[in-house]
Amino acid sequence: MIFFNEFKKFKKLMTNPDLFFYDLFRKRLEKKNTISIDSDVAGIKEPPVMLLDQERLASRGVLAYLEEALGSRSGVKDGFDSTSLIIKKNQVELALALVDAVRAVHAMRVNIYTLDGRYVFKASEKAFGLAKGFSKPLSTVSDFVMELSGDNNGDCTVIHFFVGDESCSGGMVLRSDNVWIRRFHPGEFGKGYNNRKAEPRVEPIDAVYTWVDSRDPEWKNAWQREFPAKSYDADRYSSHDELRFSLRSLGKYAPWLNRIYVVSNCSPPEWLSVKHSVIEWVRHEEIFPDPAVLPTFNSHAIESCLHRIKGLSENFIYFNDDFFLGQPCLPGDFFDEYGRAIAYFEQHGLAYPEKISVETPDYIIATKNSSQLLHELFQLRPRRLHKHVPYALIRSVLEELECRFDEAFEATRRSKLRSGGDINVASFLCPHYSCATGRAVSADVKNFTAQPSNIGKLLNYGSVGYKFVCINDGGNSSSNLEYKILSRRFLLERFPEKAAWEVNE
The missing domain is CATH 3.90.550.10 (Spore Coat Polysaccharide Biosynthesis Protein SpsA; Chain A)
Known part of the structure; x- marks a missing residue:
C-alpha cells in the first residue's frame, strides 16, 4: 500500500507537476498549529510594571483605553465597528503587555484566538506573561480576537486586532483582506476611518x-x-x-x-x-x-x-x-x-x-x-x-x-x-x-x-x-x-x- 501511494505521488509529479506542488503546499498550509495553554505554565505570576492611568481606564473602558494608548484606530472592518483595532507588527508585544497591566487592576481571564482556529491561547485571572508567551506567534498572523472576561454579569470585552506591516515608503499595509481599507500611505493612517465614523449609521x-x-x-x-x-x-x-x-x-x-x-x-x-x-x-x-x-x-x-x-x-x-x-x-x-x-x-x-x-x-x-x-x-x-x-x-x-x-x-x-x-x-x-x-x-x-x-x-x-x-x-x-x-x-x-x-x- 505504501509503495502504491508513493507511485501515485510520483506519477502525479511526472504528469502534472503543478497539481503535485499545489496539493503538497495546500496540505501543509491547512495543517493546524493549535496551541491551547493555561498561561500558568509561562511561570509568570506578576504583571509587568507599567504606568497605567487607572482613572482614564475606568472612565473610557478597556477597548478605548487601548486604542488611545496604542495610537490605534477602530472601525477596521466596515468603518463603523467599534470592537476592532489596528496595530502594527511591532506593537503586538506592547498590546499584550498593556492588557496584562489592565488585568492586574481588574481581574480578568483572557482567551486569544485566530479565526482559522490555528492559535488558541487561554489565561486565568491570576496568570500573566501574555507578551512573553504569545507575542511571537501572534506577530505572524493577519488578525486575532481577544476576549477579556470578569466575574460580573455581562462583563466581557471582545477586541478584534488587525495586524499591519510598515511599507518601505513609510505607510502601512494590513495583512487581512477582510478590512474596509487595507493600504495606508504615509500620514493617512486613520483619516478614512475618522470620516467614515461621521456618516450616519444604517437603520437598526x-x-x-x-x-x-x-x-x-x-x-x-x-x-x-x-x-x-x-x-x-x-x-x-x-x-x-x-x-x-x-x-x-x-x-x-x-x-x-x-x-x-x-x-x-x-x-x-x-x-x-x-x-x-x-x-x-x-x-x-x-x-x-x-x-x-x-x-x-x-x-x-x-x-x-x-x-x-x-x-x-x-x-x-x-x-x-x-x-x-x-x-x-x-x-x-x-x-x-x-x-x-x-x-x-x-x-x-x-x-x-x-x-x-x-x-x-x-x-x-x-x-x-x-x-x-x-x-x-x-x-x-x-x-x-x-x-x-x-x-x-x-x-x-x-x-x-x-x-x-x-x-x-x-x-x-x-x-x-x-x-x-x-x-x-x-x-x-x-x-x-x-x-x-x-x-x-x-x-x-x-x-x-x-x-x-x-x-x-x-x-x-x-x-x-x-x-x-x-x-x-x-x-x-x-x-x-x-x-x-x-x-x-x-x-x-x-x-x-x-x-x-x-x-x-
Missing part, C-alpha cells in the same frame, strides 16, 4: 427567535387538547437551555443589534428578564391574523407570521434557538452596503425530489412546494437549501410574499402540525425570492452543524474557526445523554458570561 437591525419548551404547563395542556392520543417529537419541542446561550452569543458577538424578539406560546424561562429594554416577548396571538387557527405546533406556520411582529425593523435576522454566533459579527455579515440580505445557501442543490414518499422529510416537502411557487412566478426552480445558519430577512419582502401567495400562507397557517401543503417561508421561499428580485445576494460562510457523531470537534475552542454553529437535534438526539453533556460543555466553554438580560439566580 433586530433579531427574532422562535422558541418552545415542552415542559411548559400551558404548552402541555394545549397539546393534549389538540392531540390527546398523539405523543410529541422530543427532538422538535424540547428545550435544553439553548436559548440562554444563543442569546449570550448575540450579546457577546453582535452587541450592535437593536431589539431581540422571542416568539412563543410558552411562558418565558425564569432566567430571562422580559422587562429588559432589549428583550420583547411575543405571543402567537399577537402575530397570527386569524386566532382561530391557534394553538399551533407548526414552525412553518409560525415563521409565516414573523413579519407581523409589531415594531419589527425592516431588516432583521431570524434565529432558531440552537443557532450560535461563533465569531464577532457585523451588520455586513447579514446585509450588504446596499441593504440587500445575504443568503447563505448550501453548495449543492438537493431540495427538489422527483417523487414524494412517506420517507421524505417534511421540510423537503415544504421546500418543493415553495420551489414550485417560484417556478410558476419566475420560470426558475431553485434547489439549494439555505444553510442551517441565521436567516437575514426583509420585512417588506415578506409582506410582498404574503400578498402574492396568500393562499399558500393561509394553508400553512391552518396546519397545526407540519403537513404536505406547507411552505417554508423564512428558510427557503424568502431567500430565493429576494435573490430573484434583487433584494438579496448569495454568499458562503464557514459554519458547523453539530451532531452526536461530531460534537467533540467543538470542544477546547475548536469552534472558533466557524462564524455560525448549530447544535442540531434529530434522530432521537434529545435523549442522547453524552451528546447533551458535550453540548453543555461547549456552551459553558464559549459563553460563560451572563448577558445583561439574565436574572440573577
